[in-house]
Amino acid sequence: MAIGQKLEEARNRKGISLREASESTKIRGDYLSAFEAGQFDIDLPEVYLRGFVRLYSRFLGLDQDAVLSDLNLEMGNTSSRSAKKSLGSLTPPDSTEGSDYSHAPAPPVKSSVEPANLPNLVKPLLIVVVGIVLLTIVILIAFSGGDDTNQGEIQDPPSGTPSITETNSSPSPSDTLTIAGEHSLRIAVIAPIQHLILRNEGGPFPETNQRTREFKNLPAGWEGTLTFKDSFKCYCSSLENLRFFVDDGSEKKIEGEGSGNFTWQPE
Incomplete structure (x- = not known):
């Protein structure tokens, strides 16, 4: 059974939608939809792609190692992909079940979650930075105002001071x-x-x-x-x-x- 079909059937057994799965795993919904459609050529670094698939498999209660093995067979092992990039070879990778690619170590789950959380971290950080800049400007204006110097200190009285x-x-x-x-x-x-x-x-x-x-x-x-x-x-x-x-x-x-x-x- 194809990987995408396994993922979709497992999600349907849990009785949840793609949106609910995306909110629970913090993985974008369009990525999950592509996984279930068997489309793994999305614009993602391979380590993130494998991490997302591993995380989604664990969320659905599937055997993570088995799913990653199927993913390796479908995508080809890492060394063959690197050889194709460096040598320009068009030879398809060996996809036999005896290959060592099924035993390739999976990336840590932590690295797969961090990219999805980046947008949630950037916005509060920007708000804090903008707030600090605005506060600094207000303080500078308050201490350097030209016409309000009398409000913060006593100056020597001018010639027209009231008697x-x-x-x-x-x-x-x-x-x-x-x-x-x-x-x-x-x-x-x-x-x-x-x-x-x-x-x-x-x-x-x-x-x-x-x-x-x-x-x-x-x-x-x-x-x-x-x-x-x-x-x-x-x-x-x-x-x-x-x-x-x-x-x-x-x-x-x-x-x-x-x-x-x-x-x-x-x-």
């Missing part, structure tokens, strides 16, 4: 400060502020031992107290919503709206 005014014009005795001393800074938020950065010009803040403090999404009514030395710089995304007090002195506000920087130091 600081006191809402209470009559100073209290605590408004007289020494330049080299430490000062208490109380921040009050009268309306939501998305981003607030403070930098201690005289050294680190004692509360965190860092020179910079950053706050985000501050709600209306929020207050905080810090200790700084000499002077401080501030970036605020909504200057009109910020009030501050130095050494519990008079309330101070910034003459301006929107985002901007300012510096406070004793007069």
Whole structure:
């Protein structure tokens, strides 16, 4: 009985379709159809062809060695095929049953499965690579944006920086400060502020031992107290919503709206 007929009858006995067999073995359906039709001259390396036939035979419950022996007889042994390629001989190979070709070792099943799984591996790998490239581009844009430099750091205020005014014009005795001393800074938020950065010009803040403090999404009514030395710089995304007090002195506000920087130091 021909190999293709054996494969087809075995599949029919199992009561499965070519599609189900392809999904179970991970071998393309057109290859399985060609095997059952006895067409083994498909565009596949011989080691893959033999591996696929061996895997399909095992799946159908057939004797793998017997099927491969029949395949060898139908295709010719490997050495005769190599001789035909190198010498250009048209002499058909000896197909007697006593030939050693029926005992040729079968290739490992692993090598036959890998080509069918390659398309399943390439797609996720491409997705990961593209995701990494896009993430790298986003990070580069975020750190190199020209117009948004104020969002990540406090810069020296330009000539047009809003001035600081006191809402209470009559100073209290605590408004007289020494330049080299430490000062208490109380921040009050009268309306939501998305981003607030403070930098201690005289050294680190004692509360965190860092020179910079950053706050985000501050709600209306929020207050905080810090200790700084000499002077401080501030970036605020909504200057009109910020009030501050130095050494519990008079309330101070910034003459301006929107985002901007300012510096406070004793007069």
